Amino acid sequence: MFPNSIQNLINQLSQLPDIGPRAATRLVFYLINQEQGKLDDLSSLIKNLKTEIHLCSQCFNITNKNNQLCSMCQDSKRNKEIICLVENILNIIPLEKTKQYDGLYHVLGGLISPSDGIGPDNIQIETLINRIKKSQPQIKEIIFALSPTTEGDTTALYIQRLLKPFEIKITRLGRGLSFGSDLEYIDENTLTSALLGRK
Ligand SMILES: [Zn+2]
Incomplete structure (x- = not known):
């Protein structure tokens, strides 16, 4: 029903917690109406999500990759x-x-x-x-x-x-x-x- 680029994104988002196919479709059409710059920002945030963080070496909470310990341990x-x-x-x-x-x-x-x-x-x-x-x-x-x-x-x-x-x-x-x-x-x-x- 939709072009592949849209359907593939709907399929991906549907796999997120608490998001079903209907909510995923709404999200995709919300994104389509956003400016390109906003989409670029969002995609780079997702792209860098895992590389910017690691686990605190003491308590295993999440923290910025530059810190050995998380803010609470510090x-x-x-x-x-x-x-x-x-x-x-x-x-x-x-x-x-x-x-x-x-x-x-x-x-x-x-x-x-x-x-x-x-x-x-x-x-x-x-x-x-x-x-x-x-x-x-x-x-x-x-x-x-x-x-x-x-x-x-x-x-x-x-x-x-x-x-x-x-x-x-x-x-x-x-x-x-x-x-x-x-x-x-x-x-x-x-x-x-x-x-x-x-x-
Ligand atoms: Zn910690």
Whole structure:
């Protein structure tokens, strides 16, 4: 129905999260009505997206390629004695929005899921243990902010066992998080009380 150049872009955009063929078609026709300069800017941003960034060498959050550490790890005002353990980088955003947490993070980059072929070695567990061993000042608390799912629980249990030799307080997000809920979609108020009610 459309020329190939349009149909190919619709097909590509349809594969993005939360975008179906109808939304993709609307986006493409929106783009067609934009000035060429704007399209050039957009395409160069997409083209350079991955080359401009890398992962923080300490917490595995995303950061500018010129910085070894991310802005949070570099921030001298943050509490370096607490680490909040999250599954992915997007989980940091709602936790930061609560403004109730000023410690550091550690991004696992996934959860243990044998059915998906993801084992402990495929996520950032060893780097967490090494980070704790080398930590200065010593880490005093690890908050498990993993989604309350089977994979989240499996991962938490596995890591908790490895943390036993260390004198570290282990806490989990508290009230309001029902089993199966994805941390990414939990509202700020629920997350705030879960953070304050951690135990
Ligand atoms: Zn970092």
